[in-house]
Amino acid sequence: MAPPSDSDPREPSPPLFQGRGLTKRFGSFVANQAIDLDIAGGEVHALLGENGAGKSTLVKLITGLLQPDDGRMIWRGTPISFAGPAEARACGIAAVSQHFALFDNLTVVENVALGLDRRISVGRLATELEQISQRYGLPLDPKREVWRLSVGERQRIEIVRALLQNPQLLILDEPTAVLTPAEADRLFDVLQRLRADGRALLYISHKLDEVKRLASVATILRAGRVVGSCDPRQESAASMARMMVGSDVTAPKQSSHSIGGPLLSVSGLTQRPDDPHGVTLRDIALEVRSGEIVGIAGVAGNGQDELFAALSGETPIAQSDVIHIAGEAAGSLSINQRRRLGAAFVPEQRLGHATVPTMSLSDNALLTGHATGALVKFGLVNRGAALALVDRVSEAFDVRKASRDPEAARLSGGNLQKFIVGREILRQPRLLIVDQPSWGLDAGAASAIRQALLDLAASGAAVLVISQDLDELIEIADRIAVMFHGRLSPPRPVSEIGRDQLGLLMGGSGWPAEVRDVAGA
Numbered sequence: 001m002a003p004p005s006d007s008d009p010r011e012p013s014p015p016l017f018q019g020r021g022l023t024k025r026f027g028s029f030v031a032n033q034a035i036d037l038d039i040a041g042g043e044v045h046a047l048l049g050e051n052g053a054g055k056s057t058l059v060k061l062i063t064g065l066l067q068p069d070d071g072r073m074i075w076r077g078t079p080i081s082f083a084g085p086a087e088a089r090a091c092g093i094a095a096v097s098q099h100f101a102l103f104d105n106l107t108v109v110e111n112v113a114l115g116l117d118r119r120i121s122v123g124r125l126a127t128e129l130e131q132i133s134q135r136y137g138l139p140l141d142p143k144r145e146v147w148r149l150s151v152g153e154r155q156r157i158e159i160v161r162a163l164l165q166n167p168q169l170l171i172l173d174e175p176t177a178v179l180t181p182a183e184a185d186r187l188f189d190v191l192q193r194l195r196a197d198g199r200a201l202l203y204i205s206h207k208l209d210e211v212k213r214l215a216s217v218a219t220i221l222r223a224g225r226v227v228g229s230c231d232p233r234q235e236s237a238a239s240m241a242r243m244m245v246g247s248d249v250t251a252p253k254q255s256s257h258s259i260g261g262p263l264l265s266v267s268g269l270t271q272r273p274d275d276p277h278g279v280t281l282r283d284i285a286l287e288v289r290s291g292e293i294v295g296i297a298g299v300a301g302n303g304q305d306e307l308f309a310a311l312s313g314e315t316p317i318a319q320s321d322v323i324h325i326a327g328e329a330a331g332s333l334s335i336n337q338r339r340r341l342g343a344a345f346v347p348e349q350r351l352g353h354a355t356v357p358t359m360s361l362s363d364n365a366l367l368t369g370h371a372t373g374a375l376v377k378f379g380l381v382n383r384g385a386a387l388a389l390v391d392r393v394s395e396a397f398d399v400r401k402a403s404r405d406p407e408a409a410r411l412s413g414g415n416l417q418k419f420i421v422g423r424e425i426l427r428q429p430r431l432l433i434v435d436q437p438s439w440g441l442d443a444g445a446a447s448a449i450r451q452a453l454l455d456l457a458a459s460g461a462a463v464l465v466i467s468q469d470l471d472e473l474i475e476i477a478d479r480i481a482v483m484f485h486g487r488l489s490p491p492r493p494v495s496e497i498g499r500d501q502l503g504l505l506m507g508g509s510g511w512p513a514e515v516r517d518v519a520g521a
């Protein structure tokens with residue numbers, strides 16, 4: 001399985017991959033400008049840069065999803081060009097995406113078979129899959145259906161699927177974004193084994209502590225250009241953040257604020273999911289008061305999506321008085337009726353849920369703003385007001401884009417996230433419920449969003465933050481609760497509950513036996 005090596009050991013071998021002068025334009029906008037990049041075999045190479053710096057565009061050039069307008073790519077000393085991703089894969093370049101492309105009702109091996117370029121029997125594939133799993137410490141049961149698997153196990157399928165192509169360069173985009181700290185540690189062991197096998201890894205992450213742990217070289221992009229390179233082991237997370245952003249990144253600051261009456265009250269919320277593989281919410285109780293931020297921690301898939309749907313009105317519930325928003329029974333209200341009570345919602349999935357990818361930002365602003373703002377008058381859409389809103393959000397939240405009002409899908413992931421969160425915060429809601437606010441954001445942008453949430457709470461709003469990022473919750477929340485198997489622990493003041501205790505609750509320790517037994521029910 002080791003990558004073939006046909007070079008003469010006496011000759012210094014060329015880098016595995018070289019990019020020279022790689023340039024990619026979208027219209028008049030230059031997303032990658034004359035980028036040089038060398039990746040050696042057996043090296044973990046980090047690709048760093050703030051949101052919109054051009055990392056994903058560069059990866060798309062290397063993986064054949066896009067073709068450069070200028071510049072060359074060289075693979076083991078030989079010029080290459082790819083008409084599409086299959087050619088890049090055939091050459092030995094594979095990518096593991098942060099968005100899993102898996103079918104819940106199919107088994108592991110069936111999912112893997114669907115993504116392969118070659119034809120192979122399911123039996124033979126299951127054997128290959130087990131060999132790779134064992135070799136790299138990626139345990140997977142080929143016959144298990146995907147819906148039964150944890151997020152970490154689903155990611156293993158993607159990694160194994162990439163490894164079945166025997167890549168010499170494996171590209172990982174934010175691979176730990178959805179993992180618990182323990183799962184991330186296991187992934188790092190796997191990556192070290194891959195590196196020890198002589199494979200090169202191109203690693204994209206905004207988590208600079210991870211980059212320090214893993215990578216021996218980093219290339220830093222800013223505004224589409226290479227602005228530097230470094231050995232992350234010799235740098236601090238702060239010094240790398242400075243190289244990326246061009247200035248120091250400051251932590252958000254709490255201003256003094258008073259806590260008022262409840263703007264969200266939930267009691268006795270029990271709800272079966274629509275989705276057969278969803279999580280049943282069990283007797284949820286929660287209060288978020290004016291002026292405070294309450295955080296909900298938990299491993300993905302413990303009922304956070306179902307709770308968000310119940311609180312936002314995407315899944316209205318029969319008993320209206322189980323949820324009160326600003327004192328009104330709201331459980332059976334629609335999402336727009338809840339918005340009219342002063343609530344705003346930011347779901348986790350930015351493309352497809354928070355925005356329609358093929359619609360412009362101004363049309364997307366209308367989707368959540370039409371029920372409340374000045375965007376629609378007497379049934380007529382005020383296009384000027386929608387565009388002005390896009391301008392205001394872009395200005396206030398530093399949303400970088402190639403034109404004034406592009407389609408949502410044309411923004412970089414982090415810039416779209418800034419737009420979505422900013423759009424809701426600028427409406428000055430009395431209650432904001434936000435799921436994964438800083439997902440995919442660079443250090444500077446994450447700090448700015450957290451500051452905006454703190455400022456919103458300080459102005460008297462109630463803010464509920466659902467996040468898998470414990471550090472984020474500890475930084476901004478007044479109280480934190482943990483979700484586990486559809487239950488919510490009582491929120492506790494951050495000053496009274498430590499990171500370790502939260503981690504244990506997330507993993508299932510400290511819950512009554514009957515709660516743990518619900519697993520799989």
Ligand SMILES: Nc1ncnc2c1ncn2[C@@H]1O[C@H](COP(=O)(O)OP(=O)(O)OP(=O)(O)O)[C@@H](O)[C@H]1O
Nearest residue numbers: 026031051052053054055056057410411412413414
């Ligand atoms: N298809 C496209 N059409 C127009 N502009 C695009 C397109 N794809 C990317 N861009 C622009 O190119 C720039 C670089 O985007 P890219 O996705 O490469 O950034 P990134 O460094 O990966 O950011 P993030 O960390 O937010 O994911 C962004 O300003 C983005 O708006």
